[in-house]
Amino acid sequence: MIHHYHVTSEREESFSLDFEIQADATFAQLMDLLIDTLDFDPASIGMFYICDDRWQNVGQVAHSDFFESDAGNQYEIEKTRLEDLLDDTGARMRYLYDFFEDRYLRLQLVKIHSGSLSSPQIISLEGKKPRQTDPDEFVGGLGGDVLSIDTPLGMMDEAFDEELFNADELSSDSFSIVDEE
Template sequence: MIYKFRMLSDEDELFLRDFEVDADSTFYTFHKAIQENLGFDPGQLASFFLADEQWNKGMELTLIDMQNDTEMAAIPMDKVKIKELMCNRRERLLYVYDIFTDRSLFIELIDILEPNPAVKYPVCTASVGDAPIQLAEDFAFEEDIPLEEPNEIDDIFDEYNDEDGLGNLGFEDKDEW
């Protein structure tokens, strides 16, 4: 079976992507298709989360194995086929692509189709709008903000600056302290 997913962003209402993915593919295969389509740096961490109807995070599927001594903290996305966790229309995923600021794309299973033998899956079947910027630190500011704004306190301190650092404090010599 082929799963058709719709992806939206809460940062740009004009952004939309539809992907068709073989249900036997792993979440890692889907992740790679998303990364390639959006032009994201594949060296950055990302995770899928199963989500409920209100988009609350459930089980995490990670890019790297985060196993600890007691139990697995999350499931590596290359170990799970999509059909193992999703099988009904309207099931949801969050794709967290900037883990430090928790920026996500919202993904919903919108259709289940028969495979087309002429198509190599996964495939992006609809692409509207520009991809979001991958990392929040890459946002460009519209205006340059000066690092230091002159203020009244700085002006007062400047009045007292001179070569020996004592200014007009009424001391003739440092030894008088």
């Protein structure tokens, strides 16, 4: 069986992607297709959320190291096949491709038909591709220069804008000190 998916972006309104993939492909193979097609960083962590008809999460497909305790049903990305969780036309999922900015792609299964493919097939790709946040760009955007593991501790204070943290706004009422014996 072959699954035909339509993909849109929550951030890039002009973007759309249609592709076909074997129904017995794993979610890891699907993620590889998305990474290759959209020029995402293959070292970045991604995960899928199985959704109901209102795009609410009802399950999670990820590497077991990244399971969230409140995500509902959890499935391993390397072992779970598309057909195991998505067997009806209209089935929905979201792919979290950017943890820093909480960016998702929406995927909807629009057609299931018989046949086989030797590899996934891109049917159409339109609009501006969504982009992932570069971790260095994200840290640098917090108010200072890009930080690295080699940045001296004194320079880290200088790298952040003082407006992000105001010690005068802290109240001792919200803290408690526990004496350990």
